[in-house]
Amino acid sequence: MKNEMTLSFVAIEENEALARMAMTCFITPLDPTIEEISEFKTIVSEAVTNAIIHGYECDGESLITLRATLNDELVTMTVEDQGAGIENIEQAMEPMYTTRPHMERSGMGFTIMESFSDHLSVQSTVGSGTIVTFEKRFAPMMETSRVR
């Protein structure tokens, strides 16, 4: 099965849940396991929260755009903002590194995204924004569930 989607929303924290819900619906045709769903939702949540908090500082105006394609068992997704950008991507991806300790950000977002996805890449320019791209491959559907 092939499918494609784009979703944009403003940078408020409430939209973390919106993004997870939309993306969960998008992967439903793959008949994912509970573990696959929760790992995928976690990646989405981390990337979108980063865009809202770090990209736009929850400004409630600027747009975050999610783009996703589904190509049989492979889901490719980008989370894009035109916000602050990341000065040092390598440092930002280090476990426990955070620029917002007072907000109790654990600094584990990228570690989790890397571990739960099959491929993760980050492009960023200070002052013009960040694009996080990840791929997740789902287990092939059983023949029995395909016939439903």
Next chain:
Amino acid sequence: MANIELTDEGVLVVTLYGELDNHEANGIRGEVSSAIYAGKVQTIIWNLEKLGFMDSAGIGLILGRMRDLSPFNGETIILNPSSTMEKIFSFSGLEENIRHSTVAEAMREIGGVLNEK
């Protein structure tokens, strides 16, 4: 959503429901912290059995409360996380705090530890 209960033995049982993300954690943080600052909490049990989803905001929330609790030498127990949550906790070295049991069993375990002290 969180349900917070403090027992006579100073065990704060925080039962979490729904989805714990950054937005939700911001709502729960103050409630749990003020219970700790009241000075009666010896142990926090985070009961995650009914929690449907958690991202790294859960780590921030729990580590932050461990910090609040450290002046009182308080213990932290993470009860019944899902396997995905367990992976998330293990990335931050919190796997030693995880238990799989009922709240009552966890309480008994703490009771034993407290009596030995």
